[in-house]
Amino acid sequence: MKHDSSVAALADSLRADVHRMGAGERLPSSRSLVERHGVSPVTVSRALALLAAEGLVVTRPGSGAFAAGRREAAAEPADLGWQAVTLGDRSVDAAGVSWLLTPPPEGVIALSGGYLHPTLQPARALATAMARAARRPDAWEMPRLGGMPELRAWFARTVGGAVSPADVVITSGGQQSLTTVLRALLPPGAPLLVESPTYLGVIAVARASGLHPVPVPVDADGVRPDLLAEAFAMTGARAFYTQPTFHNPTGTVLGDERRAQVLEVARAAGAFVIEDDFARHLGIVPPPPPLIAQDGDGRVVHIASLTKATAPSLRVAAVIARGPVAERIRATQLVEEFFPARPLQEALLELVSSPGWPRHLSAVRAALRSRRDAILTAFARDLPELRVNRPGGSLHLWARLPDGVDDTALAEAALRAGVLVSAGRPFFPAEAPAPYLRISYGTAASEPELAEGVRRLSTVLRS
Numbered sequence: 276m277k278h279d280s281s282v283a284a285l286a287d288s289l290r291a292d293v294h295r296m297g298a299g300e301r302l303p304s305s306r307s308l309v310e311r312h313g314v315s316p317v318t319v320s321r322a323l324a325l326l327a328a329e330g331l332v333v334t335r336p337g338s339g340a341f342a343a344g345r346r347e348a349a350a351e352p353a354d355l356g357w358q359a360v361t362l363g364d365r366s367v368d369a370a371g372v373s374w375l376l377t378p379p380p381e382g383v384i385a386l387s388g389g390y391l392h393p394t395l396q397p398a399r400a401l402a403t404a405m406a407r408a409a410r411r412p413d414a415w416e417m418p419r420l421g422g423m424p425e426l427r428a429w430f431a432r433t434v435g436g437a438v439s440p441a442d443v444v445i446t447s448g449g450q451q452s453l454t455t456v457l458r459a460l461l462p463p464g465a466p467l468l469v470e471s472p473t474y475l476g477v478i479a480v481a482r483a484s485g486l487h488p489v490p491v492p493v494d495a496d497g498v499r500p501d502l503l504a505e506a507f508a509m510t511g512a513r514a515f516y517t518q519p520t521f522h523n524p525t526g527t528v529l530g531d532e533r534r535a536q537v538l539e540v541a542r543a544a545g546a547f548v549i550e551d552d553f554a555r556h557l558g559i560v561p562p563p564p565p566l567i568a569q570d571g572d573g574r575v576v577h578i579a580s581l582t583k584a585t586a587p588s589l590r591v592a593a594v595i596a597r598g599p600v601a602e603r604i605r606a607t608q609l610v611e612e613f614f615p616a617r618p619l620q621e622a623l624l625e626l627v628s629s630p631g632w633p634r635h636l637s638a639v640r641a642a643l644r645s646r647r648d649a650i651l652t653a654f655a656r657d658l659p660e661l662r663v664n665r666p667g668g669s670l671h672l673w674a675r676l677p678d679g680v681d682d683t684a685l686a687e688a689a690l691r692a693g694v695l696v697s698a699g700r701p702f703f704p705a706e707a708p709a710p711y712l713r714i715s716y717g718t719a720a721s722e723p724e725l726a727e728g729v730r731r732l733s734t735v736l737r738s
Contacts, residue, residue: 285318288312290329293326302332330343368479368482379690379695384728386695386696386729387695387714388715390582390587391639394720395639400631400632400635401622401626414617420609421444422443422615423617427444429624430595435568436567436569437568443593443595446592452593453477453480455594456576457480457481457486464485466486466512467488467516468514469515469516470490472702472707473493473703474524475702488704489512489704490705497529498519498533498537500537503537513546513547515537517566518553519534519537520668521554521557521562527664528562537566538574541574542574547600550565552577553580554583556583558668562668573598579593591623643670643717646722646725647665649716650722653726658732658736662674670716670717673711673714676711678709679710682710683700689732692732694728699712
């Protein structure tokens with residue numbers, strides 16, 4: 276983040292200089308800019324590339340960078356009001372997802388977000404894997420439809436049970452998998468049962484696809500099978516989305532008895548279970564086998580993603596299904612995106628096949644355990660009145676706020692005080708029964724930063 280901010284700061288400074296220069300006038304050399312601004316040559320190169328992308332400078336190899344010619348400003352903005360009539364009243368609400376994906380401002384402690392801090396990501400191993408993958412003669416050729424056979428086989432072995440490589444289709448990340456699966460399984464206007472609270476990204480995808488998310492309450496042991504059965508009976512729904520392992524945002528793990536009950540309820544309703552297994556590799560304690568390993572009749576559609584355990588831009592995942600639904604999913608994926616980029620598939624296969632992969636996962640689990648314990652200690656010291664869970668994996672705590680507290684207003688006030696947290700309300704598909712915060716302990720830079728973030732939050736809450 277600091278590196279990105281230095282690029283932006285240098286670009287701002289150069290942008291002001293360019294606006295004072297005439298067209299064709301030469302900017303100072305890269306060496307001069309390095310000395311003048313005290314930055315690295317890479318920072319200078321990226322700042323100039325940013326200005327070139329904006330059309331403000333022209334770079335000429337061997338000659339330097341030059342101010343571009345000025346563009347004539349339009350006399351007045353175009354009238355785009357006609358689009359409102361054509362688009363109609365349907366909209367796509369990306370506010371919650373945008374909040375989670377927007378980097379915090381400089382100086383703000385990030386206790387929100389869905390990805391490991393860069394110091395916990397396998398950046399060097401990924402760079403090595405990508406370099407090896409890119410050197411292969413056929414790296415940029417079209418991959419096999421459905422994904423590279425070796426990668427499909429790896430996912431099948433990892434999931435276990437009766438899953439075979441033929442049941443696996445490689446996709447462009449977990450979010451794209453959700454979109455593909457929901458479009459394949461349900462027509463617009465259909466109900467989709469979801470846990471309440473649940474991952475806010477599935478709420479956004481469902482609504483953008485014209486589906487109606489229907490809440491099924493979650494308690495300390497996961498989704499309640501009795502209420503799931505009631506929801507199926509009342510709505511006639513044909514699919515249930517669940518995160519049975521390290522649920523986001525609550526961190527709960529569905530117990531063995533409830534796992535069997537959920538499958539039985541879905542069987543009685545003639546419905547599919549969409550299992551989002553996004554956090555399996557972030558387990559502080561060993562996770563139970565996935566639901567699909569217990570599924571004997573093709574009831575479960577399983578989404579396996581490695582992005583959370585690696586890096587945000589490794590957008591490769593797998594969807595596992597059997598029977599006619601598998602053909603429907605493959606066809607939907609094919610017409611929507613053709614196939615995930617082969618270099619990413621090759622790089623992921625290199626990564627998970629290397630001796631360093633189990634070492635990375637072990638290091639991540641140890642770091643998450645230490646961070647979770649550190650932030651729980653900070654809460655016990657600075658905010659003992661809050662009820663905070665102790666998750667067995669993933670990246671988040673789920674904190675119950677006192678009655679009457681506006682969680683959205685609190686999150687906004689916390690941001691102004693220098694700590695980024697997530698209000699609980701967007702994680703509920705309908706009205707929230709109480710105010711909550713989702714606190715992420717895998718996104719901050721260090722354990723001292725976690726403690727400082729909780730201290731800042733306590734100051735805001737008490738004021």
